[in-house]
Amino acid sequence: MSAPRSSDQPFVLPEGFRFGVATAGFQIEGGTNGPGEPRNNWFEFEEEGRVEPSGIANDFWNRYEEQLDRAVAAGCDAFRFSVEWACCETEPGAYDEDAFARYRAIVDACHDRGLEPLVSLHHFCHPWWLGVDLWLDGDAPERFAEWVGVAVDRMGARVREWVTVNEPNIYALQTYWTGDFPPGRSFDTGAAVRAIDHLFAAHVLAHTEIHARQPDAIVATNTFCFSAYELDQLLVDVLLCRSEGVEREQLGPWLRSRREAYDLAMGSGTLRERAARHLIGRMVPMEAALPRTVAAVYASPHECTQDVTQIDFYNPTISSHLRLPGHRTSGGRNLQPSRLLWDDPPDPPAFAHLTRLNQRGDRPVWVVENGLCNRVRNGRSYPRVDGWTRPRYLKEHLAQLVRLVDAGVPVGAYFHWTLADNYEWGSYEPRFGLYGVDRERGLVWSDDDAMGEPAAAAYREIVEGLKAGDRTVLQAPAPRRA
Numbered sequence: 122m123s124a125p126r127s128s129d130q131p132f133v134l135p136e137g138f139r140f141g142v143a144t145a146g147f148q149i150e151g152g153t154n155g156p157g158e159p160r161n162n163w164f165e166f167e168e169e170g171r172v173e174p175s176g177i178a179n180d181f182w183n184r185y186e187e188q189l190d191r192a193v194a195a196g197c198d199a200f201r202f203s204v205e206w207a208c209c210e211t212e213p214g215a216y217d218e219d220a221f222a223r224y225r226a227i228v229d230a231c232h233d234r235g236l237e238p239l240v241s242l243h244h245f246c247h248p249w250w251l252g253v254d255l256w257l258d259g260d261a262p263e264r265f266a267e268w269v270g271v272a273v274d275r276m277g278a279r280v281r282e283w284v285t286v287n288e289p290n291i292y293a294l295q296t297y298w299t300g301d302f303p304p305g306r307s308f309d310t311g312a313a314v315r316a317i318d319h320l321f322a323a324h325v326l327a328h329t330e331i332h333a334r335q336p337d338a339i340v341a342t343n344t345f346c347f348s349a350y351e352l353d354q355l356l357v358d359v360l361l362c363r364s365e366g367v368e369r370e371q372l373g374p375w376l377r378s379r380r381e382a383y384d385l386a387m388g389s390g391t392l393r394e395r396a397a398r399h400l401i402g403r404m405v406p407m408e409a410a411l412p413r414t415v416a417a418v419y420a421s422p423h424e425c426t427q428d429v430t431q432i433d434f435y436n437p438t439i440s441s442h443l444r445l446p447g448h449r450t451s452g453g454r455n456l457q458p459s460r461l462l463w464d465d466p467p468d469p470p471a472f473a474h475l476t477r478l479n480q481r482g483d484r485p486v487w488v489v490e491n492g493l494c495n496r497v498r499n500g501r502s503y504p505r506v507d508g509w510t511r512p513r514y515l516k517e518h519l520a521q522l523v524r525l526v527d528a529g530v531p532v533g534a535y536f537h538w539t540l541a542d543n544y545e546w547g548s549y550e551p552r553f554g555l556y557g558v559d560r561e562r563g564l565v566w567s568d569d570d571a572m573g574e575p576a577a578a579a580y581r582e583i584v585e586g587l588k589a590g591d592r593t594v595l596q597a598p599a600p601r602r603a
Contacts, residue, residue: 131590132523135533139237140584141199142192142555143490143536144181145244145287146208148543149188151177153207159217160249161207166303172547179543180564185227191566192540193234195555196581200231201284201489201536203241204276206268207248221275228279239489239536240276241284242269242327245292245302245546253304256293256316262413266326273334282339284489285327288433289320290352291345295546299459302546310404317405321356322413328426343431343489346475348390348438349398350383351405354478357430359414361481364425372415386478390440397439429533430479433490434472436465451496451503462494462551467509473521477530485533491518492538492553494545495572500561502552502571511555511570512579519583520595537580542571555580 147153147161153175154164166172181188181202192200208220231238243265247255255261269285286292292302293316300307324342331340342360347353358379359372367375389395418426436442444464446456451463472491479486493514496503515537525532542554549560557571558564570576586594 130592132526132587132592133590134587135526135531137533139199139534140580141197141201141236141239141534141536142195142540143201143239143538144203144540144543145241145246146181146203146205147175147178147244147246148539148545149179149181149202149541150205150208151175151180152182153205159205159208159211161205161246162249162251162253162255162303163246164249165253166305166547171305173549175544177564179541179558182223186230188540189227189230189234189236191556191577192236194581195540195577196584198235198237199239199534199536200236201239201241202227203244203246203284203287204272205246206243206272207246209272209275210248210268213250216271216275218275221272225276225279228276232279237282238280239282239284239534240280241287242272243285243323244287254312256296256319257312258319261319262323262326262417265323266330269327270330270334273331278335281335281337283331283341284431285324285331285340285342286320288343288345288490289317289324290347290356291433293317293320294352314405314410317356318411318413321359321411322417325360325414325417325421325426328423328428329421332423339428341427341429341431341487343433343487346432346434346437346479348387348394349401350380351401351410352439353437354379354383355405355410356414357427357479359411359418360427361425363418363421365481369415369419383478386474390438393443394438394440397443401439429485429487430481431487431489432476432479433538434475434488435491436460436468437471437475438468441466449506451506452498452501461496462545463496463503463505464507465494466507467493467514467517469517469521472518473525476522476525476532477528480530483531485531487534487536488522488532489534489536490538491535494551494553495570496550497542497552497571498550500559502557502573504572510572510574511576512574515576515579515583516595519587523587523592523595541566 152158154167167174204224228238293313296302297306297309297313328340331338442460444460446458493511539553541556542552542558545551552571555577557567583594
């Protein structure tokens with residue numbers, strides 16, 4: 122990477138670059154899994170008390186206009202949200218037209234405010250009646266593609282940018298490896314690999330369905346950045362192989378060469394990291410791991426089935442997710458052998474490194490999730506053990522993004538996770554919001570985040586400064602409200 126330009130040199134954003142926030146329907150809408158409400162695959166987890174009920178969430182379904190106003194106030198010109206399959210197809214083949222009308226109204230409200238919508242069609246949720254093990258079913262990719270066709274037809278031409286399946290790699294792992302997502306099976310390697318294959322095959326089929334209706338649409342799936350090739354870049358490489366001139370019989374050797382290059386770029390790491398990567402390599406054999414996806418890629422009418430590269434960056438280092446039980450955490454000690462979300466270590470240089478590793482020629486790279494977590498328990502907010510704040514996180518990560526742009530990396534968008542504290546897949550303790558939400562006092566929003574920091578104001582100041590070509594906003598102290 123070339124040296125960053127000095128702070129007194131003007132900064133020029135790439136044409137069409139957008140700053141936004143990312144959200145997901147189940148995490149913000151409310152009105153799912155209660156009596157008389159649509160049910161999704163989290164229903165049994167909630168009923169059995171294995172997770173905290175989602176309940177009203179942020180009531181975005183009813184209060185979307187004021188919450189979109191908050192996104193504008195934070196400096197955004199883009200908004201990512203999901204159209205929830207479970208809310209729209211409540212029974213097999215029975216579509217709720219009122220639900221689709223509400224989603225179209227949300228899209229209209231985005232456009233009215235100058236927010237370009239980026240719409241996800243599966244964000245860790247599907248209808249309850251499809252069963253919790255949907256992604257192990259042989260016909261799951263085709264069933265998802267059918268839903269996608271219906272959703273795109275109903276949503277109309279005002280949506281042109283789509284995420285098919287959110288984080289297929291992390292979704293499969295948390296469902297069948299860590300057991301955090303329903304049905305909650307742990308260390309089921311075969312199921313995890315099969316689910317990854319079906320999820321990526323579903324993306325390829327969905328890509329075809331969307332482009333059949335919208336030839337100029339931008340369609341992609343976003344992967345969670347990992348330091349292990351088989352859980353990240355392998356999946357992207359399979360989607361891009363045809364566009365890079367790789368014939369099917371050449372795929373195996375090409376993937377092996379790509380793995381070698383990736384490992385070299387990532388460095389050897391610690392002994393624990395090397396051991397973790399070795400384990401993952403044995404768990405996901407490259408040559409045979411993705412038969413459905415490979416078949417779908419080579420059968421697709423499109424040479425490339427990933428229109429832009431979309432990435433999510435949090436904590437990519439595999440081995441760092443494991444820690445000795447009893448380690449210090451926000452608000453006490455963590456007795457689990459794993460790192461909690463509010464202890465994930467920020468690593469802005471790794472953010473730049475992984476973003477650059479995802480560059481393929483002139484293909485745009487969109488960062489569609491990136492954020493910092495803190496903990497709120499029973500209404501009490503705890504600072505992070507490492508002392509990081511959200512304004513600092515924003516400045517340091519966006520400073521790395523500026524350096525990438527200076528170096529010619531075609532970064533096209535940045536979406537912060539997330540607009541406001543929400544339901545984080547089973548709990549309201551993890552808080553990622555630019556705006557804090559006091560749930561104990563009735564969904565009261567704050568202009569500051571849950572750590573009392575002016576995160577939304579910081580984001581707005583950075584965005585406005587960079588749009589004006591002023592990179593010094595990344596060095597200024599975090600803004601405080603008067």
